[in-house]
Structures are given as C-alpha cells and as structure tokens.
Amino acid sequence: MNKPLTAVLSPAELEDALRTIGHERYHNRHPFHHLLHGGKLNFGQVQAWALNRYCYQAAIPRKDAALISRIHDRELRREWVQRILDHDGYGDEEGGIERWLVLTDGLGLSRDYVISRQGALPATVFAVEAYVDFVARHPPVVAVASCLTELFAPAIHKERIVGLLENYDFIDDKVLAYFRRRLSQAPRDADFALDYVKRHATTLAEQQGVLDALTFKCNVLWAQLDALYAAYVAPGMIPPGAFDPSRPPC
Amino acid sequence: MNKPLTAVLSPAELEDALRTIGHERYHNRHPFHHLLHGGKLNFGQVQAWALNRYCYQAAIPRKDAALISRIHDRELRREWVQRILDHDGYGDEEGGIERWLVLTDGLGLSRDYVISRQGALPATVFAVEAYVDFVARHPPVVAVASCLTELFAPAIHKERIVGLLENYDFIDDKVLAYFRRRLSQAPRDADFALDYVKRHATTLAEQQGVLDALTFKCNVLWAQLDALYAAYVAPGMIPPGAFDPSRPPC
Numbered sequence: 001m002n003k004p005l006t007a008v009l010s011p012a013e014l015e016d017a018l019r020t021i022g023h024e025r026y027h028n029r030h031p032f033h034h035l036l037h038g039g040k041l042n043f044g045q046v047q048a049w050a051l052n053r054y055c056y057q058a059a060i061p062r063k064d065a066a067l068i069s070r071i072h073d074r075e076l077r078r079e080w081v082q083r084i085l086d087h088d089g090y091g092d093e094e095g096g097i098e099r100w101l102v103l104t105d106g107l108g109l110s111r112d113y114v115i116s117r118q119g120a121l122p123a124t125v126f127a128v129e130a131y132v133d134f135v136a137r138h139p140p141v142v143a144v145a146s147c148l149t150e151l152f153a154p155a156i157h158k159e160r161i162v163g164l165l166e167n168y169d170f171i172d173d174k175v176l177a178y179f180r181r182r183l184s185q186a187p188r189d190a191d192f193a194l195d196y197v198k199r200h201a202t203t204l205a206e207q208q209g210v211l212d213a214l215t216f217k218c219n220v221l222w223a224q225l226d227a228l229y230a231a232y233v234a235p236g237m238i239p240p241g242a243f244d245p246s247r248p249p250c
Numbered sequence: 251m252n253k254p255l256t257a258v259l260s261p262a263e264l265e266d267a268l269r270t271i272g273h274e275r276y277h278n279r280h281p282f283h284h285l286l287h288g289g290k291l292n293f294g295q296v297q298a299w300a301l302n303r304y305c306y307q308a309a310i311p312r313k314d315a316a317l318i319s320r321i322h323d324r325e326l327r328r329e330w331v332q333r334i335l336d337h338d339g340y341g342d343e344e345g346g347i348e349r350w351l352v353l354t355d356g357l358g359l360s361r362d363y364v365i366s367r368q369g370a371l372p373a374t375v376f377a378v379e380a381y382v383d384f385v386a387r388h389p390p391v392v393a394v395a396s397c398l399t400e401l402f403a404p405a406i407h408k409e410r411i412v413g414l415l416e417n418y419d420f421i422d423d424k425v426l427a428y429f430r431r432r433l434s435q436a437p438r439d440a441d442f443a444l445d446y447v448k449r450h451a452t453t454l455a456e457q458q459g460v461l462d463a464l465t466f467k468c469n470v471l472w473a474q475l476d477a478l479y480a481a482y483v484a485p486g487m488i489p490p491g492a493f494d495p496s497r498p499p500c
Binding site: 058061062063065066067068069070071072074077078081084085088089090097132136 | 321322331339
C-alpha cells in the first residue's frame, strides 16, 4: 500500500515515515469530520455517526484479544491486556464502551438497538471486522503497528470535545466522557506501541509491514466516514435496513 | 468424536454427559499420572513433566484471548478476561505462569530454557497449539466447553500436592503454589463455564459440539502424557532436540 522500502530505516526514520502516513491519511482530514466538528450536521446525522462509531468501539476489545492470542511474550501480554480492561471495564471501572453508550443514550438511541448493530451501515461493519481480522492474521509487530492511529487521536479528541460542545445544543459535557478519558489513555497506549514498533521492526519486511499496517488502519477509519458521508450527507443514499433518522427505530 | 446425539438433552442431561466424558477420559486416569503421584518417577522424569507442562500453562492466556476475540457479549468478555489476569498476572499479582516457573526453578531448570520451549516434546507443542487453534475457530459456546476439564481439576490438584510432597524429597511446599491457587480458581471458573454451556447449548448441533469439545480437550491433555510416557518412561525414546535428563542443557 505504501511505496516499497529499498533500505532498512533507522528507528527515527521509521517514526517519521509513520507520522507522515498519519499526516496524510488520518481521518481528521475527512470532510465528514469537518462537518461534525464545525456544527454543520443535523441531529440525525450526529446520531448516525455515534451509532456507527459504536461498532468500532465495541470491536476494539476483540481486536486486542486477537492480538494477545498471538503473543508469546508474557510481559507484552500483561501490558496489552490493559487495553481490554480500559474498553470493556474491570471491576468498578465501567470502561470506554459503556462511556460511548452514554453518548448514544444522550442522542436518544435505544441501547438494545445500538448494541444490536442492526442499524449500522454494512460498510462500517465490514471495515471494523477487517481490522479485527487483520490483527488476528498478521505478526505481532505488524498488528501492534495497526493501532498507531492513536498517535493522532488526542488532537482530534480535543477538537471534537470543543466542536461538539460549542456547536450542538443536544450535546453536553456529560456525554463526552469517552473522549475526555481517551485524552490520557491514547497517548500512553500510543507511546508504548510506537516504542515497541521502533524496537522490533528492524528488517525491511517488518518495517514495510508496519507502514502498511498503519495505512490499512487509516483506511479502516476513513472508510467508515466515507460510508457515513455517502449515506447521510451526499448523495444521501441510506442502504436498506440501515438507521434512517426520518424513520427512527422504535 | 462422541456417539451422535439423537435428541436434544435437558441441561441436567447435558451436564451428566459432560461428567461421563470427564470420568472416562480425563488425564487423571493416565499411567503417567499414577507414576507421578505415586513417587515412581525419578528426578529427570519429573523435570521433563514440569518442562513440558509449562508449554500448556503458557498457552492458556493465548487460548483465552482467542476466545475473547470471538465474543460480542461484553459481560461475557468481562468475566472471561479474569482468566488472562489469573494466568499472566496483573499488577502485584504474579499469576499462574510465574508460579509454574517457581516449580521449574525448584527442579533446577533454567528459566530461559523453559520459556524458550526448546526442550519441549514436539507432541506437547502440537497438542497445546491445537487447543489454541480449536478455540479460535469454533463458536463461543463450543470454545467455552473446551475448558470444562476444569470440572475435574481440583481432585487431581489435591492428589498431586499430596503425592508430590510425600514422595519426592526434591519437591517442597513452596514450589507447589500453582496447584494450591488453582484449588480455588478452577472451581469458580468451571462453575461459570458449566452454567454458561448449559444455558447456551440448546440445539442438537450445539450440544454435540459441546460434548465433542470436551472430548477434544481431554485428548489434548492425554496426548501430552502419552508423549511424556513414550519419551521418558517406555520405550524411552527421546526425540531429537528434546530435553534429555542425562544431558541437561547448560
């Protein structure tokens, strides 16, 4: 997916190449995000975004478990399991998926409907499951690299909190708890993963795999916004069975 | 692997059928175990057992992660992740794999050698990885059922603690911490899994899958003892590269 490497990169060069991919391909550049943050979407379009994005949130622990199922290094597993606990919750901590459901609650969507994924766009589900599958099939260092979109997440989360609060009277601070929590979780996760990748992707093939993994992951995120744009902005063709704001599910 | 079911079983009948499989096939019936618990093995044979069994212990979190990667039900994932934490450890809790390494330490085996799996019998590794693979490929209820050998574990753990302490002067209470901890963990896990299977395996196909899964898992355990017996008891043919007590690794 990227131009083939011709020589092994130094760790610093590898990091630069990864950051370049993010700069060019992270979904903060997608027109749907500009609309979302700029207050240009209506209530139904924000509902559709939150409903579809739930599928992504809900798949993250399965993706991280798929990665752990490939890891023979106990120390790395012990580090990585924290991500499952962060998203699914553990003990009294309710976890990121529950916080996302607070957002969809706040947007008037029933939990059963959201969790069922019945109203999600097929393209959303395909993209998300392609991510779980990618991690299950690639070597650990490549699978780890696919999470490096987290490097670029804090900026978009900050932008999102400000933009959503300022521009939509149906969104208040309470429903944005997910993004506030990720402001501290994502950098910690991303730093660990970037360091791991820089230390372990040392051959040409591994480095190529790592760069392609980040490109793939950017595509997973981008494709979800493409699908939302096509269904709910322009041309506005909602696929059969998908959430239709003009005919809300009972 | 079992006689085909001809009618759907009640939950109680399903439990009976599962217990019958355990009664007939659990590895407490294997001749190697009788030798182990009866004090009939020499130091090198006990080393070989602990070294090979490490491969099984070390694979358990990968197996449980493979299962979690298939589970869409967040509550079930939250329950199941405890198994990963129990085995890999979490925070200050060192975990079951570490406790197993205390046993192999006590038997004079180097940690690097044990963790490398270099000296393990190929048949051990094949059996263990077949288990991880089984869980990754089967529906969750069938995958859950494959752990039901835990129903029969406490009896063997108690027998093992007594037998090993009584019969071998090179084994003391400290190195048996793994088994003591499992005396409380295994029943909790097994009760949950049995209840889950009884509630969710309601069709003929699911019940057949569940019974076959337990049989498969009994075979995974049995095959490991067959391999130990053949290599280290009779005929005593140690495969190339496998641990040889008469020529210990440096």
